Amino acid sequence: MNQRINSPSRASQAPAERPRTAGAVTARTSGGDRLRSWLGHHKEMWHESWVRFFASPMSSGMTALVIAIALALPAALQLGLTNFQRAVAGWDGQPQISVFLHKRAKEDAVSAWTDKLRADPLVAEVTYISPEQALQEFQQASGLGDALAGMESNPLPAVLLVRPSGAESAVLEALAERLRESALTDSVVLDMAWVQRLAQLTELGRRMSLGLAFLLALGVLLVVVNSIRLHIESRREEILVVKLVGGTDAFVRRPFLYTGLVYGLVGGLIAWLLVSFGVWLLAGPVSGLSNLYGSSFRLDGPGVTYLLGLAGGAALLGLTGAWLAVARHISAIQPR
Structure with a gap:
């Protein structure tokens, strides 16, 4: 009897348990966390692009060399035109x-x-x-x-x-x-007839260099587009898995954009080296010829400004070509 009476009293003295809520628990991320994650992924893709470039040095080097040759031709023509204008500047440029x-x-x-x-x-x-x-x-x-x-x-x-x-x-x-x-x-x-002829020759050379640069820049874009397309096809299964777990198109295309950027940057650096080597080969004969004419003219090589222009322009071309490739092929790869 006492046991039955005391049991409710002991139950009433026990602490009440909290009700459990059913469902998943959500967490919010701050804008700073998202920015750090975004920057961290960019840094990781930049490093990974260089690793992939040197992981297959033969194919990557051939692609970069094709880009370099395509860029070195108009760059050399433009540098030659600049040296020609500097050479004739010693003459009286005015009528x-x-x-x-x-x-x-x-x-x-x-x-x-x-x-x-x-x-x-x-x-x-x-x-x-x-x-x-x-x-x-x-x-x-x-x-x-x-x-x-x-x-x-x-x-x-x-x-x-x-x-x-x-x-x-x-x-x-x-x-x-x-x-x-x-x-x-x-x-x-x-x-003033010779001045007009000189001006027309200079303008002709300038337009030829611009036309050649446009055509070869188009060729660089096609080379990068084709290379990035092959990269995308070789990683199709990986792309499908990433999209299955919720990866966005922007997340998927980021490594390919950095790959195109690296191709262009390396190609621009090699193009600068090719032009510098050509100037070094021609500097001696040009100097000897100018001495025979009593001139102190010397060839100007591609300096730091030329290096930055070639590397930056080539990197931009590589990035543009990669963007064209991923814009067409990444969206077509969808999990079923």
């Missing part, structure tokens, strides 16, 4: 107007007119060559010094060499016509 003065022109009037021309905004420089200086230069250039020394009088007139400040044809013609109207002028010769 020159030769003003032959009357033999009866007085020296004071010529001096005053020369000062007036130098103050003209259309004129960059005026050089006065006296008849004596003209005769001396002609003797040295022609090799007829003994024959000319026997002449009783100097047949050469004084000359003003006028270098215009601009190169527009209409302005030059107007300036030459104004010089012809002077009473001190016997004749005026405007020599």
Whole structure:
């Protein structure tokens, strides 16, 4: 009897148990955690891309070498054009107007007119060559010094060499016509044909280099697209498993994008080395040829700016080609 009475009292004194909630427990991640995870995955894919590149050095090296050769051709043409422009910069790049003065022109009037021309905004420089200086230069250039020394009088007139400040044809013609109207002028010769030819040759070379660069950049894109497509096909089963467990397309394509970036970067570095080696081979003969012409011209090689441009441009091409490949093939791989 006492046992039956005391049992409820002991039960009432026992602590009540908490009710258990049914279902899964969810946890929230902060924005900082997601950012660290995102950056960590990028760092991991960057490292993995280099590991995969060196894991198959033959195929990876051949792909990078094809990219390098395709980039080295327009880069070498552009560098050659830059050196050519630097070489001809030693010549007078502006057209020159030769003003032959009357033999009866007085020296004071010529001096005053020369000062007036130098103050003209259309004129960059005026050089006065006296008849004596003209005769001396002609003797040295022609090799007829003994024959000319026997002449009783100097047949050469004084000359003003006028270098215009601009190169527009209409302005030059107007300036030459104004010089012809002077009473001190016997004749005026405007020599700009060679400048126009040089400008057209330079423009032709520039457009050829741009066209070649465009075509070979397209070739680089195709090479990277094909290489990344092969990588995707070789990892199809892995991609299917990742998508089955919830991996997004962005997560799946990230390693392939870094692979294309590495291909382009290595190809750009090799292209810079190829261009540098070509400049090294040609530097000696070019230096010897310039010495024969009395010039101090030396070939400029691809410096740090060229290296950064080639490596950065090639990496961008590799990334673009990889993006084109994964945009087409990753979305087509779906688990069934």
